[in-house]
Amino acid sequence: MSGIEQLIASGVRGLQPYQPGKPAETLERELGIKEIIKLASNENPRGASPLVADAVGKVLSGVARYPDGSGHSLKQALSERLDVSPEQITLGNGSNDVLDLIARAFVDPGQEVVVSEHAFAVYLLAAKSVNARLVTVPAREFGHDLDSMAKAVTDRTRVVFMANPNNPTGTHLGFEAVERFLLAMPPSVITVLDEAYFEYVNEADYPDGTVLLSRFPKLVITRTFSKAYGLAGLRVGYAIASEAITEVLNRVRHPFNVNSLALAAAEAALADDDFVSDSVLENRKGLEQLGSGFARLGLGWIPSVANFICVHVGPHAAGIYQSMLQQGVIVRPVANYGLPEHLRITVGLDHENARALEAMEIALTESGRS
Numbered sequence: 001m002s003g004i005e006q007l008i009a010s011g012v013r014g015l016q017p018y019q020p021g022k023p024a025e026t027l028e029r030e031l032g033i034k035e036i037i038k039l040a041s042n043e044n045p046r047g048a049s050p051l052v053a054d055a056v057g058k059v060l061s062g063v064a065r066y067p068d069g070s071g072h073s074l075k076q077a078l079s080e081r082l083d084v085s086p087e088q089i090t091l092g093n094g095s096n097d098v099l100d101l102i103a104r105a106f107v108d109p110g111q112e113v114v115v116s117e118h119a120f121a122v123y124l125l126a127a128k129s130v131n132a133r134l135v136t137v138p139a140r141e142f143g144h145d146l147d148s149m150a151k152a153v154t155d156r157t158r159v160v161f162m163a164n165p166n167n168p169t170g171t172h173l174g175f176e177a178v179e180r181f182l183l184a185m186p187p188s189v190i191t192v193l194d195e196a197y198f199e200y201v202n203e204a205d206y207p208d209g210t211v212l213l214s215r216f217p218k219l220v221i222t223r224t225f226s227k228a229y230g231l232a233g234l235r236v237g238y239a240i241a242s243e244a245i246t247e248v249l250n251r252v253r254h255p256f257n258v259n260s261l262a263l264a265a266a267e268a269a270l271a272d273d274d275f276v277s278d279s280v281l282e283n284r285k286g287l288e289q290l291g292s293g294f295a296r297l298g299l300g301w302i303p304s305v306a307n308f309i310c311v312h313v314g315p316h317a318a319g320i321y322q323s324m325l326q327q328g329v330i331v332r333p334v335a336n337y338g339l340p341e342h343l344r345i346t347v348g349l350d351h352e353n354a355r356a357l358e359a360m361e362i363a364l365t366e367s368g369r370s
């Protein structure tokens, strides 16, 4: 034994590293086949706006210099787009970074962080790494049960994390439910509304969290360039909150947490509305394609408003995942999210969705025979 175990901070001792989707390159190496299809991490299958490559090219010659640590230009662009002041924006190395900042800035050891069952795994990591007590509230029909979550809040609760829509379930919260929840919160609780998939949602009752900020000063909205904007590899996300909360988040933010290529890329991506709206349309078609494919295979699924969908494949989910992998299609097992009979599939391009469905049909036939 290395003698390291006793040295680990107590919040970190029980932690498991975040399990990312398997990279296509890894599977390519393992199977020795090309044309791997990765539908495992909710990335944009169309890539990024062509404006991004131009913008990154222009700043490449300046990489010897530190980036603008304040992210002035990107924050300015976001502030105009979102109709908030730049002093309300905290940039992060992906929104994961921002979620972590929130826990570090506001949660003392032993205090409570409330999440839902089937919630995004990063909330648990953020909470545990500051030695908080994680309170997990049972889901209702796979979605967040906000009334029960409100009841789970005590005077030891500091932060409530909720994703809207939620990953991995794809379920969403309506305006009234969110508003009712916020009205029920004591002033000692920071509510984090994670809107990583905001751009994809088209439901009439879906709230834009930023419009609630003026009424609820303890609300924090997080968004990202990793999903609809197609910049997952560059790592840019941000929080929108009151100026007071933002000032605190900036105290714990690492200087230069967003690199110069990422800053330029995000600003260019933000300007390309057509790219995003085309991506959203393509996603909608893909969701329908997958839904009708699942129906044809006799499978149920959790209705999704995002760019991924959880399909119910039954007790052989792990084997079906493996069989799809062997066929070169990477999807995401979600047993670690309390969904042992589902697989999460990111919506891909038309031909990718078709191949995923083919691979799934073969996998289901195999598992039926065994």
Ligand SMILES: *Cc1c(COP(=O)(O)O)cnc(C)c1O
Binding pocket: 042, 093, 094, 095, 096, 097, 120, 163, 166, 167, 194, 196, 223, 224, 225, 226, 227, 232, 235, 236, 237
């Ligand atoms: C993908 C995702 C994020 C974004 O993570 P980044 O660090 O911005 O890449 C945040 N929250 C949820 C729920 C997600 O699924």
